[in-house]
Amino acid sequence: MSQRHVLQVFEQYQKARTSSCQTVAELANRPQNVETLQNAGVMSLLRPLLLDVVPTIQQTAALALGRLANFNDDLAEAVVKGDILPQLVYSLAEQNRFYKKAAAFVLRAVAKHSPHHAQAVVDCGALDTLVICLEDFDPGVKESAAWALGYIARHNAELSQAVVDAGAVPLLVLCIQEPEIALKRIAASTLSDISKHSSELAQTVVDAGSIAHLAQMILNPDEKLKRQVLSALSQIAKHSVDLAEMVVEAEIFPIVLTCLKDTDEYVKKNTATLIREIAKHTPELAQLIVNAGGIAAVIDCIGSCKGNIRLPGIMMLGYVAAHTENLAMAVIVSKGVPQLAICLADEPEHHIKAASAWALGQIGRHTPDHARAVALANVLPRLLSLYMDAESSEDLQVKAKKALKNILQKCTHLPALEPLLHDAPPNILKHVVGQFSKVLPHDSKARRLFVTSGGLKKIQEISAEPGSLLQEYINTINNCYPEEIVRYYSPGFSQTLLERVDQYQPVI
Amino acid sequence: MAKLLKLQSYVPVLRAEQFYRYRLAEDYRFLEYKAAVTIQSWFQGCRVRAFIRSLHRTATIIQKTWRGYIERKHYRMMVKTAYFNLKMNFYNAMAVRIQKLWRGYYIRKYVHNCKSLQKYFEEIRKANEIVRQQLEEFSEMNQRNREKKKKEMEERKKNYQARKMHYLVSTRQIAGIYNSPYRQFPDEMEFRLQRAKPLNRWERHTKKDDSCGLVDMSTDTTSFSLPTIHPLPPIGKRKPQGPFRDTAEVLRQRYKPLEPTLRVETLITSLEEARAELKRKENSNLISDDLFLPFSSLRKNQKYIPSFDTSVDYKMCSLRTVHQEKWITKKDFKTVFTPVPFFDKFGRTYSKAGEIV
Structure with a gap:
């Protein structure tokens, strides 16, 4: 009887620990409880529970800690300060899979917040154990380890390098080939985080043979996996021409274009980013994309979505058009200009407008044909208004001005230029008048039209400093017309006529 | 003499006259000298001037000839260069004409081939259409x-x-x-x-396990379930009623390692492998590669005796005839020993068979 009593005490104690631990873990799920928990000194209470004799309590304690650390920076800091990490890392290698998952979750939650915290995790020697966890049988353990590694690698190049040095990349590549979708997803995202920092890191990822596996998964029906895969590919391709070519050699075109039609917005965005990162390197790569019909797909994609998802597509059009005039013409032929004009008009956000303006500038700067195509989309007045608008961001103003200048210097399509005569500031007007002065001496019809549309009158009203470029242009235009016409349209001509009437003495 | 006298009479006159003359001459001498100088200077001047004039004339002739020569030479040179320039200009103009035609042709043909460019754009347009259509279908x-x-x-x-x-x-x-x-x-x-x-x-009562692979512990417990807590070992409870075995024994039986029979344990190819191994060993231990051959000359003169089996006439006495009358019992022959698998399992199962009480 006495033995039973003694044991009952222990049983109660264990039950109490278990239930309290689980309750804390559940409470930590809700943000509103976290502060109370923190004030109650939850950290110092949970720490000894990590060393409990019962595995379940250890796991639950780790889970609660992880949730708390996940919540904010201060709590993560508290975990680091509380010397909990070495303990976790130590037991990460020893314990069962549930505990491994929970411990990896804590590490991930701590590393998530800042490079400083991630460095603290690395300093505890977590990388080696996490890499060992990547070799575990249980996909859940692999997944959480990969996730933690990804959060560590995401901050900067040094941390990424540390992850690579721990030998994680080949194992991550193996993880991609596992059948579990969730594991694939996390592994792909980790590879993306590793390769985003520098070309060396990306090269390491490529050397592990990841591209072929990633490229295979482009057609996977799972959308979240597709997002990560495409993001990883674009992070690899963005660094250098060689890497971009390697990505292209995995025969992702034209399969990847199907992802532009996906229902998921982020899949679209990442696909457009991937295409952009490939197209920006050389004219040849851009040509390859154009030949695969990528431009039309991207333009359709821009048309089918809104906001930030458009941005990479818009930039891709700009990059392609910037390479050569033929590529710019291909963009025009694929009806890219009207779409960009819509983006310029509809998007409320300034950076997207700025990107559209930049892309249009890149398309229109090559030859008069290009400029004409851009001008026909009625882009110039809008660019001007964006440039003049005081509410536009500085970047948008600069981009709009540059684009206007680029297009105007090539534009010979006078009907599009005429509205600009009336409301352009002098620094833009200079280019507009310059274009008129280049065209009018050689085109009689245009001269006539210029007078009837009131352009000449406007020209006479411009007050230019004598000797300036603008004055020269005005003189050139005036020289194309008879003197009487010029005088007739000069401001104050009627006044002088009336004065002459007054002064005239009739001869009787 | 008269004459002389007469003549003498003349002497004073003459003397006076002479004196007069001399005086006159003396009077005119400076004048005359000056006149003579004037005349001579004039004359000499004329002569020298004439000489100088002739000298000038000759010099002029020389100079004009020389200068004419030089100028003509220079002029000829000038004409030559002018002609050359004219020619060069002409040639240059012609070269420009040729080059311009050629370059225009070349550029149009090979560099900025407008037709092919247009064709290319047309193809791009078509490709775009196809891609759009395919994507739409997809x-x-x-x-x-x-x-x-x-x-x-x-x-x-x-x-x-x-x-x-x-x-x-x-x-x-x-x-x-x-x-x-x-x-x-x-x-x-x-x-x-x-x-x-x-x-x-x-x-x-079974819940569906929807936690497949998801380890996002930060969100909620629904996707992640902790392992169920094992119940604590019973404290001081009595042994349950009934013919139950000891738990430890049952568990030992439940989790005993797999013990395959010898037949299952050995590979199906083990015989062949053993043979191959034997052969390999033999080959490696051989002293000479050539095997010993039998002496063919030993039985050369002996008569060939066929073996008994091949020489017996089967029809006469069948070796397989069954003599049922000699049988002791009608039943089949039975072995008396226990089969080997029994010994394998001996003492490892619950069965008490074969145990000596």
Whole structure:
């Protein structure tokens, strides 16, 4: 009887620990409880529970800690300060899979917040154990380890390098080939985080043979996996021409274009980013994309979505058009200009407008044909208004001005230029008048039209400093017309006529 | 003499005259000298001037000839260069004409081939069309698949619901809630209920495990379930009633390692492998590669005696004749030993067979 009593005490104690631990873990799920928990000194209470004799309590304690650390920076800091990490890392290698998952979750939650915290995790020697966890049988353990590694690698190049040095990349590549979708997803995202920092890191990822596996998964029906895969590919391709070519050699075109039609917005965005990162390197790569019909797909994609998802597509059009005039013409032929004009008009956000303006500038700067195509989309007045608008961001103003200048210097399509005569500031007007002065001496019809549309009158009203470029242009235009016409349209001509009437003495 | 006298008489006169003359001459001498100088200077001047003039004339002649020569030479040079320039200009103009034609042709043909460029753009346009169409088809197909899947899912859900709520099915006496008597037709659910098989007890209590692979512990416990806590070992409870074995013994039996029989343990190819191994060993231990050959000359002169088996006439005495009258019993022959597997299992199972009490 006495033995039973003694044991009952222990049983109660264990039950109490278990239930309290689980309750804390559940409470930590809700943000509103976290502060109370923190004030109650939850950290110092949970720490000894990590060393409990019962595995379940250890796991639950780790889970609660992880949730708390996940919540904010201060709590993560508290975990680091509380010397909990070495303990976790130590037991990460020893314990069962549930505990491994929970411990990896804590590490991930701590590393998530800042490079400083991630460095603290690395300093505890977590990388080696996490890499060992990547070799575990249980996909859940692999997944959480990969996730933690990804959060560590995401901050900067040094941390990424540390992850690579721990030998994680080949194992991550193996993880991609596992059948579990969730594991694939996390592994792909980790590879993306590793390769985003520098070309060396990306090269390491490529050397592990990841591209072929990633490229295979482009057609996977799972959308979240597709997002990560495409993001990883674009992070690899963005660094250098060689890497971009390697990505292209995995025969992702034209399969990847199907992802532009996906229902998921982020899949679209990442696909457009991937295409952009490939197209920006050389004219040849851009040509390859154009030949695969990528431009039309991207333009359709821009048309089918809104906001930030458009941005990479818009930039891709700009990059392609910037390479050569033929590529710019291909963009025009694929009806890219009207779409960009819509983006310029509809998007409320300034950076997207700025990107559209930049892309249009890149398309229109090559030859008069290009400029004409851009001008026909009625882009110039809008660019001007964006440039003049005081509410536009500085970047948008600069981009709009540059684009206007680029297009105007090539534009010979006078009907599009005429509205600009009336409301352009002098620094833009200079280019507009310059274009008129280049065209009018050689085109009689245009001269006539210029007078009837009131352009000449406007020209006479411009007050230019004598000797300036603008004055020269005005003189050139005036020289194309008879003197009487010029005088007739000069401001104050009627006044002088009336004065002459007054002064005239009739001869009787 | 007279004459002389006469002449003498003349002397003073003459002397006077002479003196007069001399005086006169003396008077005029300076004048005359000056005149003579004037005349001479004039004359000499004339002469020298004439000489100088002739000298000038000759010099002029020389100079004009020389200068003429030089100038003509220079002029000829000038004409030559002018001619050369003219020619060069002409040639240059012609070269420009040729080059311009050639360059225009070349650029149009090979560099900025407008036709091919247009063709290229046309092709791009076509490619774009095709890509757009294909993508459209692809997305439509995806859409259809998704809808189909969704519909199937809903169907499955409804069926499951029907199985769960099977107790609501109407009976002959009482109409169920889906089979309102005030309606013309029963609800669609009613038919589903009729078709469905009710969940059995096991199915009702098993929860679906939807935590496949998801380890996002930060969100909620729904996707992640902790391992269920093992119940603590019973404290001081009595042994349960009944003919139960000791738990440790049962567990030992349950988790004993696999003990395959010798036959299962050995590979199917082990015989061949052993033979190959033997052969390999033999080969490696050989002293000479050539095997010893039998002496063919030893039995050269002996007569060949056929073996007994080949020489017996089967028809005369069959070796396989069955003499049933010699049999002791009608039953088949039986071995008396226990088969080997029995010994394998001896003492490892619950069975008490073969134990010596």
